[in-house]
Amino acid sequence: MLHALDRQKIILDNLKVDSVTSINHLIQKTKFHESTIRRDLKILAVNQKIVIVRGGVIPLKEVDKKPNFIKNIEQKKKIARYAASLIEEKDSIIINGGTTCSLIPDYLENNNIKALTNSFSIASKLLNKNVTDVTIPGGRIYEHHSLILSPFNFETIKHFHASKLFLSCLSINEVGLLEDDENLAKFVTGLINISDEIILLVDDTKFYKNDGSFIVCPLESIDTIITNKLSSKVQNFQKACLRAVTVSD
Known part of the structure; x- marks a missing residue:
């Protein structure tokens, strides 16, 4: 033995x-x-x-792997802090992976929530905040993104229902939210389909970038955009979404 x-x-x-x-x-x-x-x-x-x-x-x-936060860290922190303030007691939330979204647990005040995430670091932070119910989906490990993505047609989490989904993206333009990986784009689309309120966290460098060739969703699918700057050239984003919030630099 x-x-x-x-x-x-x-x-x-x-x-x-x-x-x-x-x-x-x-x-x-x-x-x-x-x-x-x-x-x-x-x-x-x-x-x-x-x-x-x-x-x-x-x-x-x-x-415990520390993401390499270099660009726009202060803006990302402020965006994440505001996003965390939207989380209410007994919410059922999804936090998708990404540098800005991974900062949300740092500012979380309500831990009586249910949370689903496909990010190792976010799951760890939620547990450290004593969140009572944390779920990680099964699937393939995407080391480049530090994410778990299900290859089984969303079977592992299709019965989860979220009151709020917090997500980011590689870039955003008139077409919608864009990612550079087809499986990631499909996975996030699935998360949108099981969520009541879609909240996008992006700093101003993401607007009108040409990065990413896979569409996650059109602008009309987003309920709220939280960003650090919404210049005049991106006013159509505000028109497409129900709400746009700008946090001060």
Whole structure:
């Protein structure tokens, strides 16, 4: 019989390969009994080796990766702070990955909420804020974006319902929101379809950029845009959306 430390090393070695995984997947890979796996995972979590969330297990080295925030960080912080102020007690929210969205938990005051995110770092921050219910969808790891995207036609989260969806994008113009990855664009479109209120977080550098060739949604799908600057040349964004909020620099 393997010693507990040996079992835990095997679990961590599997997480090095998969980055995020389910308990059932670990049982299949390690052949350990379910009760043994769960006991070892609790020990690893107490020792701050992993984070256990609904939908998976994440090695701490993954959730603690610091995004390389360089450009427009102060603007992003102010946008995220305002977005966090919109979250009310008992809200059911989705926070999509992205540099600005990943700052929302830093300013979160209400932790009696349900939250779904496809970002490791956002999930970790929500747990550190003692959010009572955090869900991560299953799917493929997109290391470049530090996201989990489901390849199964949205099966993993189609039954989730959000009162508010917070998202960003690579760029935005008259066509709508744009991304550089087809699967990411499809995934975010799916998130929009299960959400009541769509809130876009973008700094002014995202407007009228030619980055991204995959349309996430038209402007009319967005309920609120939060940005640091809404110049005269982008007034049509304000017309297309129900609400545009400008936070001061």
